Amino acid sequence: MSHRVRVNPITCEAHGMCAELLPERITLDEWGYPLLDDTPLHGSEVEHAMRAARACPTFALLVERERAPRGAGRTKRPVRSA
Amino acid sequence: MNPPSTTMSEAPTTITTPAARTPGPLLPRLLAGIHAHGPMSLPEHLELHGALPAGARGRRRHAREHGAMLLDEIERSGLLGRGGAAFPTATKMRAVAASRGRAIVVANGAEGEPASLKDRTLMEMLPHMIIDGGLMAAEAVGADELIVCVCESAGAGVESMESAVAERTHGGGPAVKLHLATVPGHYVAGQESALVNYLGGGPSKPTFTPPLPFEQGLRRRPTLIDNVETLAHLALIARHGAPWFRELGTPAQPGSALVTLSGPVAHPGVYEIEHGASLSSLIDAGGGTTARVRAALVGGYAGSWIGAEHLKGVALSKEHLAPHGASLGAGVVLLLSEHACPVAETARVARWMSDQSAGQCGPCVHGLDALATTVAEVAGGAPGARASERIERLASLTSRRGACGHPDGAVNLILSSLETFAGEFADHARHGPCDACSRAPELPLPDRLLDDDARGGAR
Numbered sequence: 001m002s003h004r005v006r007v008n009p010i011t012c013e014a015h016g017m018c019a020e021l022l023p024e025r026i027t028l029d030e031w032g033y034p035l036l037d038d039t040p041l042h043g044s045e046v047e048h049a050m051r052a053a054r055a056c057p058t059f060a061l062l063v064e065r066e067r068a069p070r071g072a073g074r075t076k077r078p079v080r081s082a
Numbered sequence: 083m084n085p086p087s088t089t090m091s092e093a094p095t096t097i098t099t100p101a102a103r104t105p106g107p108l109l110p111r112l113l114a115g116i117h118a119h120g121p122m123s124l125p126e127h128l129e130l131h132g133a134l135p136a137g138a139r140g141r142r143r144h145a146r147e148h149g150a151m152l153l154d155e156i157e158r159s160g161l162l163g164r165g166g167a168a169f170p171t172a173t174k175m176r177a178v179a180a181s182r183g184r185a186i187v188v189a190n191g192a193e194g195e196p197a198s199l200k201d202r203t204l205m206e207m208l209p210h211m212i213i214d215g216g217l218m219a220a221e222a223v224g225a226d227e228l229i230v231c232v233c234e235s236a237g238a239g240v241e242s243m244e245s246a247v248a249e250r251t252h253g254g255g256p257a258v259k260l261h262l263a264t265v266p267g268h269y270v271a272g273q274e275s276a277l278v279n280y281l282g283g284g285p286s287k288p289t290f291t292p293p294l295p296f297e298q299g300l301r302r303r304p305t306l307i308d309n310v311e312t313l314a315h316l317a318l319i320a321r322h323g324a325p326w327f328r329e330l331g332t333p334a335q336p337g338s339a340l341v342t343l344s345g346p347v348a349h350p351g352v353y354e355i356e357h358g359a360s361l362s363s364l365i366d367a368g369g370g371t372t373a374r375v376r377a378a379l380v381g382g383y384a385g386s387w388i389g390a391e392h393l394k395g396v397a398l399s400k401e402h403l404a405p406h407g408a409s410l411g412a413g414v415v416l417l418l419s420e421h422a423c424p425v426a427e428t429a430r431v432a433r434w435m436s437d438q439s440a441g442q443c444g445p446c447v448h449g450l451d452a453l454a455t456t457v458a459e460v461a462g463g464a465p466g467a468r469a470s471e472r473i474e475r476l477a478s479l480t481s482r483r484g485a486c487g488h489p490d491g492a493v494n495l496i497l498s499s500l501e502t503f504a505g506e507f508a509d510h511a512r513h514g515p516c517d518a519c520s521r522a523p524e525l526p527l528p529d530r531l532l533d534d535d536a537r538g539g540a541r
Binding site: 008009010011012013014029030031032033035 | 288289290442443444445446448449479483484485
């Protein structure tokens with residue numbers, strides 16, 4: 001089981017809070033939208049990532065937990081949205 | 083007669099060339115029996131193809147068994163989706179069947195690709211093949227509802243589907259609830275989540291996934307969305323079986339396919355080919371070229387160019403096109419003549435693809451706009467400093483960062499243009515517009531505006 005960060009590009013409004021709070025994983029492009037390193041988070045990063053997700057004004061940053069394959073495909077579930 | 087390419091670019095939806103076929107003893111399949119005087123009626127359709135297998139009319143328990151057998155048969159046929167992604171149809175069906183809740187089947191005839199006419203041709207001429215396939219799909223996944231989506235600008239297609247649905251539902255009709263929906267015609271309207279969004283009363287724009295439509299789609303029910311041509315093949319597989327289907331095509335991509343051929347050919351139109359047929363056989367079926375060809379765009383405006391020097395020997399199938407970085411997509415083969423300026427054409431299509439963004443995701447909105455601007459600067463002979471580096475950087479900032487695949491497709495086309503027409507791009511950057519830049523464009527672009535189309539609710 002591993003955690004990854006993901007962004008909902010529809011709700012993201014380029015506030016940039018995530019890059020402030022999780023600079024080890026997130027930088028901003030020239031328009032202010034996040035560029036993510038979405039390789040599995042290290043244990044200590046998970047809490048930082050969740051803090052960044054909670055701070056996003058549009059809740060566009062997600063921390064997803066990947067579970068073992070089930071049924072048709074890989075299922076991803078957000079750990080916490082707010 | 084106008085040059086075909088001009089006809090195409092002025093009015094891409096009004097090609098009246100009857101659908102034809104490439105020669106061969108096993109073709110046509112889908113297009114068998116078509117006639118110029120309107121759609122094939124239900125009696126004509128049944129006389130030609132026979133009735134559907136009886137499973138759908140049996141008792142519920144039998145229907146379920148029959149559905150499972152049908153799904154196995156579809157899996158054995160190796161049928162791949164014909165909406166562009168070439169995803170295995172049986173895999174998608176199994177996912178829908180395994181999801182919780184009663185499934186819905188959506189026949190996708192949105193066809194937002196400007197260079198594709200095969201779906202509307204099918205809807206115009208063979209509406210009962212689509213309905214048959216939809217009913218079989220419903221049986222395979224245990225659905226009780228079939229919605230056929232037709233692009234609202236496909237006038238004759240809408241009429242033909244309307245009367246076919248009326249023919250089917252007259253006097254009781256099938257156990258599956260069957261109805262028709264007209265959908266907007268902009269580029270991303272046919273994207274699966276956009277279709278579900280629109281059918282559910284929302285705007286015709288993609289949504290964030292998961293949930294994917296197969297697990298939670300329309301009215302939160304598992305929703306199977308299949309291209310109308312995919313379903314038409316299904317109508318024949320259900321009747322004749324997987325081994326029959328595999329008599330044509332390649333191991334990785336069995337069966338026949340509808341291809342829209344346009345550009346400088348004598349008879350642009352929709353042709354049924356065998357997967358793996360050579361490009362030159364398709365061009366021959368289209369009456370040969372009417373001008374020297376500079377390149378072929380394969381797969382549509384999310385597709386890739388193949389330069390004239392590589393066209394000889396190109397075969398139309400997944401495995402043959404892969405080395406060229408191309409795929410047949412929704413069956414589009416568009417030839418560009420040597421009269422056209424590929425740089426000006428690319429600039430024009432890049433701007434159109436940018437305008438077709440649903441406007442929801444920042445990287446798509448800003449990235450495609452910046453790319454279109456930069457390409458236009460190169461085409462105009464006024465490139466900024468290090469324009470090619472900028473295009474590469476913008477491409478990587480734009481691709482794979484949207485909720486749907488639209489930015490990826492547009493970026494793919496732009497990068498393919500830069501590679502295929504590297505010499506022309508360099509000339510334009512140095513010397514400005516060429517003589518061909520001012521000629522009438524060849525690539526067809528409808529003037530549909532997304533804002534007009536994307537409204538939700540009323541229809």
